[in-house]
Amino acid sequence: MRAARTFFPLLLAVALSVLAGCGGTKVVKAPDFGDKAVRLIAVMPFPSGGTDDAAACPIIRELILEELYFKGYPRIPLSVVDEHLNGIAGDAESADRGVVPPEAVGSLLGADAALYGRIEKWKTSSLLFYAPVTIRISMVLRSTRTGEELWQGDCEIVRRTCGFPKSSLKVKSVIAADEVIREVVRKTLSEMPDGPDCIGVASPKKGFFERWWPFGSS
Numbered sequence: 001m002r003a004a005r006t007f008f009p010l011l012l013a014v015a016l017s018v019l020a021g022c023g024g025t026k027v028v029k030a031p032d033f034g035d036k037a038v039r040l041i042a043v044m045p046f047p048s049g050g051t052d053d054a055a056a057c058p059i060i061r062e063l064i065l066e067e068l069y070f071k072g073y074p075r076i077p078l079s080v081v082d083e084h085l086n087g088i089a090g091d092a093e094s095a096d097r098g099v100v101p102p103e104a105v106g107s108l109l110g111a112d113a114a115l116y117g118r119i120e121k122w123k124t125s126s127l128l129f130y131a132p133v134t135i136r137i138s139m140v141l142r143s144t145r146t147g148e149e150l151w152q153g154d155c156e157i158v159r160r161t162c163g164f165p166k167s168s169l170k171v172k173s174v175i176a177a178d179e180v181i182r183e184v185v186r187k188t189l190s191e192m193p194d195g196p197d198c199i200g201v202a203s204p205k206k207g208f209f210e211r212w213w214p215f216g217s218s
Contacts, residue, residue, distance in 0.1 A: 025155040027191040033150055036143060039196050041073050042081050042111040044100070046118060053122040056181055060137065063185040064115065071189065072198025076111060084108040106144025113150060116140045121156065124177065131172070133159045135180045139188055155188040 030036070043064050046057040061078055069075050085100055087108070105114040121136035136156035143150055159180045161172040 025153065025187050025191060027154075028149075028152040029191075029193070030148070030150045033193055036112070036150055038112045038141075038143075038150065039073065040076060040109075040111040040113075041068055041141070042076050042105050042109050042114045042144075043068070043078060044105070044114055044116045045082070045085070047099075048119070053119045056119065056122070056177075060117070060119070060181060060185060063182060064117070064139075064189065067185055067189045068115075068195070071192065072195030074195075074197060076109060081109065102142040102144045102147050111144055113141050113143055116142065120154070131161050131176075133161070133176045133180055135177070135184050137184055137188060141192070151192055153188040153191055155184050157184045157187065159183075 043061050046060055048054040048057050065075060065078060085105075085108070088100065088104065099116070100114075102114040105111055117137060117139040119135070120138050121134055123132075123134040125132060134156065136154070138154040139152070140149055141151040142148065157180050159176040161176045
């Protein structure tokens, strides 16, 4: 009987992780995106929505920069972007520097477009041996010539982890958050048209866990 009581919460947690659905990706693209000759994209600072996601904002920017590079868009180092933004925004918080008009970004950096983004949702919770992590981000690409919106992406991903004891679950939850950050950036930008320097990149290989787990990784 004691073994049954111990096993039931674990079984319930696994069932929840299988049955609950994950988020999706929404994308809007300008019909004439290909005619805009977008090559250089400045990745703007991500504003922080709270203390939980503050540390993730600079990491997300780095991931976006790398993802854009592999999609065929040359890198504009984030340090260069920030240095020029500081020239007009001073020591303002990233939330203020992240809303500098695209036309100003174009004149400062010579970029064709500016990519703005924010963390829309950052939610972690814990129930017995079950700890879901939900992260949603949105991105908007604007022309530095006209200020018009060229592309918009919005993606939410839920990663469910199970563990025992609670200390193990906490570690797994932190690892899951890191994985979700990377995945949500990749999935959001996967719907953006490739850049002019794109030569094609091989799909990442699945890890050991993903190969044998029959229900997927999210």
